[in-house]
Amino acid sequence: MARLIKTLFVPYVGSWLLLLSAQQLAAQQSVDVPGDTIRITDLGLADRMPSAVDLIGPEDGPAGRNRVALAQRLQCWIDGVESCAVADRNDPRVRAIRRFLATGPVDRDGEVIVHFPDQTRVDVRLARVPDTDPNDWDQPVYEPVVLHDTVQGTGLAQDQHN
Numbered sequence: 001m002a003r004l005i006k007t008l009f010v011p012y013v014g015s016w017l018l019l020l021s022a023q024q025l026a027a028q029q030s031v032d033v034p035g036d037t038i039r040i041t042d043l044g045l046a047d048r049m050p051s052a053v054d055l056i057g058p059e060d061g062p063a064g065r066n067r068v069a070l071a072q073r074l075q076c077w078i079d080g081v082e083s084c085a086v087a088d089r090n091d092p093r094v095r096a097i098r099r100f101l102a103t104g105p106v107d108r109d110g111e112v113i114v115h116f117p118d119q120t121r122v123d124v125r126l127a128r129v130p131d132t133d134p135n136d137w138d139q140p141v142y143e144p145v146v147l148h149d150t151v152q153g154t155g156l157a158q159d160q161h162n
Helices: 002-028 062-079 092-103
Strands: 110-115 121-128 142-152
Touching: 062 092, 062 110, 062 121, 062 142, 092 110, 092 121
Parallel strands: none
Antiparallel strands: 110 121, 121 142
């Protein structure tokens, strides 16, 4: 009887250890938001915002409206909404961002950099939405937040950011 228990117990424990090591390996692998360049022209906003400087300013002014438009268009691009003129579901950058949002650590926001024709750039945080409802399939799991204080470019003075 002891021999039978031993022959059954060892493979049972070994299978659990194998599952635990596979879970730890999967948890260690993190997918970063892509380092490939995202241009404002990819989002179809180059005519409206030729410079990241257009994003600096108060919420209730043109800069605030530009930040909202950039966040909406970036989300449209990532989500592959068909009504969005720039949506390309097969873009490798979009697939990498989606992979990060789906498999990346839940406690870590992503960040992408949007480049402009005049060599300026701005960071956009892909902030995870807290308290998502698992039964609501239409609820977004992230929200793009344009970080207007991260605008950078050659010849820009640091006091322009405030």
